[in-house]
Amino acid sequence: MGNGCCSSSCSAGYYRVPIIGAHGVGKTAIVNRFMSSEYMSPMESTTDDFDERKLTVVVDNEESIMEFIDLSSVENDDLPADAYVVVFSVHDSDSFTLAEEFLQYLRNELDSDRPIILVANKIDLVRKRQVTKEEARQLAKEFECKYIETSAVLNHKVDELLVGLLKQIKLKLNPDVIQKATIVTQGKGKKHALLKGTKRLLSKILRRTSQPVSQCENLFHL
Ligand code: GDP
Ligand code: MG
Numbered sequence: 001m002g003n004g005c006c007s008s009s010c011s012a013g014y015y016r017v018p019i020i021g022a023h024g025v026g027k028t029a030i031v032n033r034f035m036s037s038e039y040m041s042p043m044e045s046t047t048d049d050f051d052e053r054k055l056t057v058v059v060d061n062e063e064s065i066m067e068f069i070d071l072s073s074v075e076n077d078d079l080p081a082d083a084y085v086v087v088f089s090v091h092d093s094d095s096f097t098l099a100e101e102f103l104q105y106l107r108n109e110l111d112s113d114r115p116i117i118l119v120a121n122k123i124d125l126v127r128k129r130q131v132t133k134e135e136a137r138q139l140a141k142e143f144e145c146k147y148i149e150t151s152a153v154l155n156h157k158v159d160e161l162l163v164g165l166l167k168q169i170k171l172k173l174n175p176d177v178i179q180k181a182t183i184v185t186q187g188k189g190k191k192h193a194l195l196k197g198t199k200r201l202l203s204k205i206l207r208r209t210s211q212p213v214s215q216c217e218n219l220f221h222l
Helices: 027-034 093-109 133-142 159-173 193-212
Strands: 012-019 053-057 063-071 084-090 117-122 146-149
Touching: 012 093, 012 159, 027 053, 027 063, 027 084, 027 117, 027 159, 063 093, 063 159, 084 093, 093 117, 093 133, 093 146, 117 133, 117 159, 133 146, 146 159
Parallel strands: 012 063, 012 084, 084 117, 117 146
Antiparallel strands: 053 063
16 A cells, blocks of 8 residues: 555545654654554554554544654655654754754755654653754744654653644645644544543643744644
8 A cells, every 4th residue: 555645636635744753763652652542543554564554533524544654764755745744852962963954855855845843752851851942943943844842652742743733734735724623533433432532632732722832833823
């Protein structure tokens, strides 16, 4: 598989998102969290030979399939992408330097205008932190990315990253998309309880994004 159509040409909404970052920054851990999120439903894995995962998400009453590809290099990835997630670890300044190189590659060499979310992972490692929020935010602004700080081990802001990522893709395709997102999960018979949980998550996210945050940290706006 892995031959899905990209962006607006596909009405079902099939979005391909490479997750790029240095080895060990937590790319696999983040995607594993996406897959086990109680709000989203993973699809059956179709391949074992690629490090790719797919899941179905419904936002704005539209079903989307998101495919994540875990990459530690972008040079060998010539398939189209709908968005990119560039990850570094806050306790590893080399991974931040590499993230900058990836951003340079994506924006300047590939000349991509796709949404990019710069993810500062491992923020639970407070005392070992080497990269400040300020410098990371600065980098995000320089390359017109969104910025979010996560901890995959604590499952902190990982749902927000997933929902925000889909929101960014949709905003790019259709900038008039209303800001009120509604999410439902697929099947599995527990719809009611899941919907409640989803509403709680959403109001949490919306409450948070309604507080004054810098534009690059608001994943619900272009
Ligand atoms: P990848 O090479 O980018 O796919 O990184 P992995 O997902 O394999 O993670 C590398 C290591 O970092 C593993 O031991 C993870 O348990 C750990 N790790 C991932 N995310 C976090 C995090 O948010 N905080 C901490 N403390 N460790 C993490
Ligand atoms: Mg990995």
